[in-house]
Amino acid sequence: MRSPWMTSEQAAEALGVRLSTLYAYVSRGVVAREVTTGPGGQRVSRFRRDDVLALARARSRPRAGAMPLIESEVTQLDASGRLAFREVDVSDCADRGFEWTACHVLGLSDAMWSSTACDEPGPGEAAGADAVRWTVMRCAARDERRDSLQPEHCRDVAVTAVAVSVAALTGAQDGTVAQRLARAWTPASAGGAWFESVTRALDVALSVLVDHELTASTLAARTAAGVGADPWMVLLTGLAAMSGRAQAGASRAATAALRTWISTRTVPDAPVPGFGHKVYVGPDPRAAPLLERVAAVSPETADAVDEFAVRVAREYSVYPNIDVALAALTLAADLPADAGEVVFTLARIPGLMAHALEEYPHGLRLRPRALA
Structure with missing residues (x-):
């Protein structure tokens, strides 16, 4: 039986986006993540499989009259204060x-x-x-x-x-x-x-x-x-x-x-x-x-x-x-x-x-x- 959780890499692959875009989704509240402690004591992000798959379906089947999610590689920013232009810090x-x-x-x-x-x-x-x-x-x-x-x-x-x-x-x-x-x-x-x-x-x-x-x-x-x-x-x-x-x-x-x-x-x-x-x-x-x-x-x-x-x-x-x-x-x-x-x-x-x-x-x- 599949785990109810996905790693960051698995979630990004399911959504067809880069890891930086996935984390941007997290900062904007588009998808939630849980941070746990891995075997070596390092912090590990994981995502609920159902949440990721629901978002993937929403992105692939836009509803009539709905504003789609807009992916962009021009600028990366998040609420913590990160700002970069095409991955180069401001x-x-x-x-x-x-x-x-x-x-x-x-x-x-x-x-x-x-x-x-x-x-x-x-x-x-x-x-x-x-x-x-x-x-x-x-x-x-x-x-x-x-x-x-x-x-x-x-x-x-x-x-x-x-x-x-x-x-x-x-x-x-x-x-x-x-x-x-x-x-x-x-x-x-x-x-x-x-x-x-x-x-x-x-x-x-x-x-x-x-x-x-x-x-x-x-x-x-x-x-x-x-x-x-x-x-x-x-x-x-x-x-x-x-x-x-x-x-x-x-x-x-x-x-x-x-x-x-x-x-x-x-x-x-x-x-x-x-x-x-x-x-x-x-x-x-x-x-x-x-x-x-x-x-x-x-x-x-x-x-x-x-x-x-x-x-x-x-x-x-x-x-x-x-x-x-x-x-x-x-x-x-x-x-x-x-x-x-x-x-x-x-x-x-x-x-x-x-x-x-x-x-x-x-x-x-x-x-x-x-x-x-």
């Missing part, structure tokens, strides 16, 4: 820089990243994050291969969208994305170690924001890909969905809260902008590497954030997230008020396209039903 991605991270997520060689794929460097008819959305629309209208869903074209669209958008925002085509933003946002007289610190902080911010699994904007982009929208429109769909104050624009409220703390040492009522997260029970793993770089730009701002975080943790038991880290960078380097939103919007373009590349082969499957 801190390592921050060290390697935005261009490397974007190429890694897209499945490109970093030698294929182009910072000059642009013939329209002016600011055009929009500013800030609107300039990115405006640029995507203009590029779509001019792309002779617009209808192509081939992977190489989709990857080229993502690289081009970033390059042309940065040129539209800064008027410059030379240098990394972070370098061009730093030159555009800091005084012309700035230079030396301080300018390099700002540039490095911007690069870290871009790197850690490339993707964050199935956010609302990512799901919107995947839905557009499911109906066969061209890659430009997939990007525009995702960019539109992230444009609200709860995602790309969230750093504005965090900046205001941090500014108030610095001037009055006053903590706002919960929920405190820039603290807590729907996924992580502890600190946001994206915040630490960015705040470390902020300290090199302005030690005083970094100290203020530390004091703010201690006070918020004491009063509300929540931790800093990426929004307060972007707010700290904005204040430390005296960046434009919308700098956090612009960085967020630019950074997420490669991630949106990586998800689209995964979704295109599935066709129309993301069709939930409403309760009447």
Whole structure:
């Protein structure tokens, strides 16, 4: 008689997923596990056979009108604070820089990243994050291969969208994305170690924001890909969905809260902008590497954030997230008020396209039903 339990390897094989995906299911509450002690004293995970087989049946026979489980290899995260892009930890991605991270997520060689794929460097008819959305629309209208869903074209669209958008925002085509933003946002007289610190902080911010699994904007982009929208429109769909104050624009409220703390040492009522997260029970793993770089730009701002975080943790038991880290960078380097939103919007373009590349082969499957 078969055991009522399965090992991790057996459960992953029954579900047709990798072990990392199985553990992601556990962290999200999709399937339960029991941890026991093995013969050698080591901790061993086991899964109820009936639970695993029931999940396997649910995955293989989607009910009419039900939202299917979405498997993705782009990002791995769990509530404990782990975040990785294609199995590379987010801190390592921050060290390697935005261009490397974007190429890694897209499945490109970093030698294929182009910072000059642009013939329209002016600011055009929009500013800030609107300039990115405006640029995507203009590029779509001019792309002779617009209808192509081939992977190489989709990857080229993502690289081009970033390059042309940065040129539209800064008027410059030379240098990394972070370098061009730093030159555009800091005084012309700035230079030396301080300018390099700002540039490095911007690069870290871009790197850690490339993707964050199935956010609302990512799901919107995947839905557009499911109906066969061209890659430009997939990007525009995702960019539109992230444009609200709860995602790309969230750093504005965090900046205001941090500014108030610095001037009055006053903590706002919960929920405190820039603290807590729907996924992580502890600190946001994206915040630490960015705040470390902020300290090199302005030690005083970094100290203020530390004091703010201690006070918020004491009063509300929540931790800093990426929004307060972007707010700290904005204040430390005296960046434009919308700098956090612009960085967020630019950074997420490669991630949106990586998800689209995964979704295109599935066709129309993301069709939930409403309760009447």
